[in-house]
Amino acid sequence: MDHSEALQLMATERYLLDEFPPEIRDQFEEHFFGCPECAIDVRMAAAFIEHSKKTLSTPAIVPMPAVPVKSGWFAWLRPAFVVPAFAILLAVIGYQALVVHPALSNTIAELTKPRVLESAYLSSGTARGDSQTVVTAPAGQPFVLFVDIPADNRFSSYSAELLSPAGTKVWALTIPAEAVESAKDSLAIRVAPANNQSGEYVLVVRGMGAGATEGPELARYLFNLQLR
Amino acid sequence: MQFFAFDGPYLERLRAGDYRTQEHFVSYFSELMRLKLHSRLRSEQAIEDVRQETFARVFATLRSGAGIREPERLGAFVNSTCNNVLLESYRSSSRNTPLEEEDSERLPDQAVDALNTLIHKQAAENVRRVIDELPERDRRLLKEVFLEERDKDLVCHDFGVDRNYLRVLLHRAKQNFRSMYLKTVTQREQAGGE
CATH class of the missing domain: 1.10.1630 (Creb-binding Protein; Chain: A)
Incomplete structure (x- = not known):
């Protein structure tokens, strides 16, 4: 060959x-x-x-497929989620500690500090236009309304509803019948202003029967709020 | 694996007992003899016995000044000597003529040195690269033929190929390995020359 x-x-x-x-x-x-x-x-x-x-004799080296992340409760613990979540949590805690908590502390301190509140007496007569009660209060500060609610044993409770100058409901308050009866002369309602708007407000009081959602109007009190 | 030309000066150095030339000669023909003997003898010891006896006779002939005159016939002479020793081995496995103590000591040994280890590792790495580049089907084909030593006709039938496909596959793999190996050797030589 x-x-x-x-x-x-x-x-x-x-x-x-x-x-x-x-x-x-x-x-x-x-x-x-x-x-x-x-x-x-x-x-x-x-x-x-x-x-x-x-x-x-050795297995071929093949690229490992991406391992799917198991769904379930422990999937939350993977670093891709936990690290940013932890960072956000720290930011929230820091914000609360540095901003919210001092503000709340100040507010609480303000609330616990004794002070003289502006007040006004509302009688049912004012609703009839004899004279208009003027309430003068610092803007953003609460004031007290003394309201003369006519007690009636037909009602198990009463409701008071404050209407803004525009006629919209600002808030509503349920008053137990016992509170009205024990008040005798007038009931003191502390009002925290929901907005800083001066003008003519109306407080509407209704009598509520047991289990009723709405009752007859008993009185309507008109007052002029003047914010300083 | 070294590349070498057998010529007149080589033959003269061999006759004169030049150690480096003897070392190359033994290394070169040992590989060829092992390839040849592996298909004929089962035992590694029997292969080793035939190899040593062949070299003993070849060196004895070279020193006597008889026989080999043409350097290009050196390989054929080793092969024919090996055939004779093999035939004797077939006839009587217990009748192997032991090498003379003197000859045994003068033969370069086959100890694996650091360079050989490096070459071996490099060859293994090159083979791995060649095999990694093969399609999965060809890898499996080679695996079943060479590693699992299954019947080649059955393997070809299972893979839907003929024997020529297997031959060409081996040929291409060998060529790739050879070119990688030559590149490695060239780079090593260049690095050694700097």
Whole structure:
């Protein structure tokens, strides 16, 4: 066997794949022992086969698919969520500690501090236009209205509803019948202004039967709020 | 794996007992003999015995000044000597003529040195790269043929290919490995020269 014949036959591959009959195998061996080029070819192929056994015996390295995040309660604990959540929480705590809490403390301190409140007496007569009660109060500060509510044992409670100058309801208050009866002369209602709007307000008082959501109007008190 | 030309000066150095030339000679033909003997002998010890006996006879002939006159016939002479030793080994496995103590000591050993380890590792890495670039189907084909040593005809049938496909697959893989290896050797030589 000469070199061109060996190349044509792919003799190296056939030899290592054990495809040659014994006499051709012997001829090729005789050739490659004396042909450095074929000898190198055989050695390269043999080395490839030898090393490939080791490589092929280990699993191929494939890119790991992204592991889906398990849904459930503990999914909240993953850093992508916990870190920003913790940062937001710290910001909220800081805001409360530095801004909200001092403001609330100031407000509480203001509320607990004794002071003289503006007040006015509303009688049912004022609702009839005899004279209009004027309430003068500092803007943003509460004031007290003394209201003369006519007690009536038909009602288990009363409701007081404050209407703004525009006629919209500012607030409503349920007053137990006992409170009206024990007040005797007049009932004091502390009013915290919901808005800083001067003008004519109306307080409407209704009598409420047991289980009723609305009752007859008993009195209507008109007053003029002047904010300073 | 070294590339070398067998010529007149090489043969003369071999006859003169030049250690480096002997070392190359033993290394080069040991690999070829192992490839040859692996398909004929089962035991590693039997392969080793035949290899050593072959070298003993070849060196004895070289020193006697008889036999080899043409350097290009050196490989054929080693092969024919190996065939003779192998035949004797077939006839009587217990009749292997032991090497003379003197010859045994003078043969370069096959100890694995640091450079060989490096070359071996580099070759393994190159093979891994070649195999990683193969399609999964070809990887499995090679695995079943070389690692699992299944019958090649059955493997080809299972994969729906013929024997020529397997041959060409091995040929291409070998070529890729060879070009990577040559590149590595060239780079190492350049790095060593700097």
